[in-house]
Amino acid sequence: MWQQRELTLKAHPRGFHLITDQITRALEAMTPVEVGLLHVFIQHTSASLTINENADPTVRADFESHFNRAVPENAPYYQHVFEGSDDMPAHIKASLLGASVQLPVSKGRLNLGTWQGVCLCEHRDQGGPRRLVLTLAGE
Amino acid sequence: MWQQRELTLKAHPRGFHLITDQITRALEAMTPVEVGLLHVFIQHTSASLTINENADPTVRADFESHFNRAVPENAPYYQHVFEGSDDMPAHIKASLLGASVQLPVSKGRLNLGTWQGVCLCEHRDQGGPRRLVLTLAGE
Amino acid sequence: MWQQRELTLKAHPRGFHLITDQITRALEAMTPVEVGLLHVFIQHTSASLTINENADPTVRADFESHFNRAVPENAPYYQHVFEGSDDMPAHIKASLLGASVQLPVSKGRLNLGTWQGVCLCEHRDQGGPRRLVLTLAGE
Numbered sequence: 001m002w003q004q005r006e007l008t009l010k011a012h013p014r015g016f017h018l019i020t021d022q023i024t025r026a027l028e029a030m031t032p033v034e035v036g037l038l039h040v041f042i043q044h045t046s047a048s049l050t051i052n053e054n055a056d057p058t059v060r061a062d063f064e065s066h067f068n069r070a071v072p073e074n075a076p077y078y079q080h081v082f083e084g085s086d087d088m089p090a091h092i093k094a095s096l097l098g099a100s101v102q103l104p105v106s107k108g109r110l111n112l113g114t115w116q117g118v119c120l121c122e123h124r125d126q127g128g129p130r131r132l133v134l135t136l137a138g139e
Numbered sequence: 140m141w142q143q144r145e146l147t148l149k150a151h152p153r154g155f156h157l158i159t160d161q162i163t164r165a166l167e168a169m170t171p172v173e174v175g176l177l178h179v180f181i182q183h184t185s186a187s188l189t190i191n192e193n194a195d196p197t198v199r200a201d202f203e204s205h206f207n208r209a210v211p212e213n214a215p216y217y218q219h220v221f222e223g224s225d226d227m228p229a230h231i232k233a234s235l236l237g238a239s240v241q242l243p244v245s246k247g248r249l250n251l252g253t254w255q256g257v258c259l260c261e262h263r264d265q266g267g268p269r270r271l272v273l274t275l276a277g278e
Numbered sequence: 279m280w281q282q283r284e285l286t287l288k289a290h291p292r293g294f295h296l297i298t299d300q301i302t303r304a305l306e307a308m309t310p311v312e313v314g315l316l317h318v319f320i321q322h323t324s325a326s327l328t329i330n331e332n333a334d335p336t337v338r339a340d341f342e343s344h345f346n347r348a349v350p351e352n353a354p355y356y357q358h359v360f361e362g363s364d365d366m367p368a369h370i371k372a373s374l375l376g377a378s379v380q381l382p383v384s385k386g387r388l389n390l391g392t393w394q395g396v397c398l399c400e401h402r403d404q405g406g407p408r409r410l411v412l413t414l415a416g417e
Contacts, residue, residue, distance in 0.1 A: 001417075002311075002313040002314055002416050002417045004313045004382065033141075035142065035143045035274070036141055036274070037274055037276070039315055039380060039382065041381070041382050041389075043390065043392075043394065044391050044393070044394075045329070045394055050234040050237075051184070051234070051238045052184050052233065052234050053230055058219040059219045059227070061219075062216070062217050062218055062219050062227050062230075062231070063230070063234070065214075065216045065217070066210065066214070066231050069216075070210075070348065071344065071348075075344070077347075078340050079339055079340055080337045088340050091330055091337055092340070092341060092344050094330065095329070095330050095375060096375070097234060097235070098237065098328075098376065099329045099379070099394070100379075100380055101238070101239075102178060102180075102239055102241065102380065103180070104143065104178065104180050104274050106143060106272075111180075111182075111272055112182065113181075113182030113183050113184070113270065114182075115184050116182060116184055131391065133382040133384075133389055135315055135382050137141075137276065137315070137415065137416075138141050138276075139140075139141045172280075173280075174280040174281065174282045174413070175280055175413070176317055176413055176415070189373040190323070190373070190377045191369055191372065191373050192323045192369055195358055197357035197358040198358045198366070198369055200357055200358075201355070201357055201358050201366050201369075201370070202369070202370060202373070204353075204355040204356070205349065205353070205370050208355075209349075235374060237376065240377070240378075241380065243282065243317065243319050243411040243413050245282060250319075250321075250411055251321065252320075252321030252322050252323070253321075254322070255322075255323055255377070276280075276415065277415075278279075
């Protein structure tokens, strides 16, 4: 059984944001599977998805701090600079973290660890709404 | 055909550890598929999974050295510090490497390259046992 | 419905290279699925796959510049040095970017965002041809 739907996330400020609730609601709107996988794909190259700690907001703030230092703006060797100083770092961060996550589904629900949540990683200052494609497969 | 099972890895010291044998044994305990994919998911936010070189242990030692420099402990800008100096770097490393790997299965076996193995990346000093969820799909 | 095929990419120079066209052609050679996922897996540990910007070649040049600085050659702490100065960084870059991408398929086609393409990330100076395993599942 294969199901697919799109989900548009409203614009988020630059940073790391939990979206587990939106993913869970989208999953609940699909025909449940006993065993399966949910693939969540972001159709953009300057935002990404990751799985991380779902409780303390300072973890997500520290992610933003780390990635801003690891992938600096205005590096002297960047050639792709015409879309703003936040653009090229956003592309690199997006590839470091990845365009998709795939989550086990068991008895109709996401089978995540206790502390795991799904994060939208918004790497642009003004990224705007972001489109996801969710694909659920299982039986 | 969809099959799922959990696998608990014993506690490993901080570092990178080959677990291809455990994954292979778990796959062999499931009903074989001619063509498919095996999804291996770790239910934690301070350990991760990756695919890399399966022969020379110094590769895995160099991974540990690299990631300790790329994601330092005690960075002055970390706010999430109450779980120990190894905790926040562990979260960041986990997202850089990812919570899952997905492996092609052909004629019932993992279809990896000659030099590829699956690694548990243990980012905590005392991470304890780690839980994996394995989902096999195919036909 | 599960289908699998191998695809060998000709040798590419070190750097980031769009391979969306080759992936699309391989997909078109398989029995189409209305809804599904295409898993693209590289059977190597010193090259990787990522999804990023498909238009401006300077984005891909900046990726090469960034990763060469983030994962330097000849780091004094590398122990795995006998395969050349580009080898150990190649392994680390490969794990940072990942050995596979998974792409939503809708109405028989890749359902990527407007600006998304699939990149081969060749991290070796002389990587040679690279083998991919493509697994298409869906219905």
